Amino acid sequence: MRLVIAKCSVDYAGRLSAHLPLATRLLMLKSDGSVLIHSDGGSYKPLNWMSPPCTLSVAEPEPEQAEAGITQVWKVTHAKTADLLVVSIYDVLHDSAHDLGVDPGLQKDGVEAHLQKLLAEQIELLGDGHTLVRREYMTAIGPVDILARDAAGKSVAVELKRRGDIDGVEQLTRYLELMNRDPHLAPVTGVFAAQEIKPQARTLAEDRGIRCLVLDYDAMRGIDDGHSRLF
Structure with a gap:
């Protein structure tokens, strides 16, 4: 699992559209390909996400984006629906990767x-x-x-x-x-x-x-x- 804390804005385009304005957020990238966007609140539920199967590509910003302070552009594309999650990164405060191993799964009560x-x-x-x-x-x-x-x-x-x-x-x-x-x-x-x-x-x-x-x-x-x- 990769954990990135960054100042970013987020745009989602697909069956519905959504926009998250510039703020500091936690970006969670899981080994199954899913990407989740979290704030410091709202319990467990992410603000936005893309479920697998999906692919992540990282691109350099366009000139006008760079002028606005964007340093990276993440594009997460769903393989079946072509839904698109675009994360515009302004500043990375933390970036780490962790191998969590195989999870035994939820134990039923x-x-x-x-x-x-x-x-x-x-x-x-x-x-x-x-x-x-x-x-x-x-x-x-x-x-x-x-x-x-x-x-x-x-x-x-x-x-x-x-x-x-x-x-x-x-x-x-x-x-x-x-x-x-x-x-x-x-x-x-x-x-x-x-x-x-x-x-x-x-x-x-x-x-x-x-x-x-x-x-x-x-x-x-x-x-x-x-x-x-x-x-």
Whole structure:
């Protein structure tokens, strides 16, 4: 991972356009090719980002840009959509690279682990004709919670969360990117399953062709809801 703290402005062009005016920010470049722009606030969420597959090129500024104080121009281009993230660097305050090694992945808490077990046992919740291939299907970047097949025999990758947010969709997107390179699995569709799915996560998932599934944990455990009974 490369970490750069720089005075910069940022422009994004694609399905929507966005501009970040000149300020000091953290630029995070990950080994999977993603680039994230962070401020000193806003918790974990970046101000702007480009998800893989994408490429980064660094160019010298044009004369008028150099006159304005720009020293480098980063262009991050998405390989599939041609969306473009342009970072205009004015001054670099810090630049370092770190090898983080292989991450073991997020360890599920008790509820998520139980949801995975229950969904594997009740795989028909994904839809009629679905069958389980295996739980914890390993990829190069970690295990997919469930690998199944639909009624037509096509592969389905399922990522499970208690509360589904954008990070979970991004995680499933990375798994799908790798799995679809395997001719024995492709084409692989994705299902993002959770007890609760945030609206932003649902929008992102649907934009990427990922189906969302809200799970009723109590119903899956067979807990009787007295409020819904007449007698």
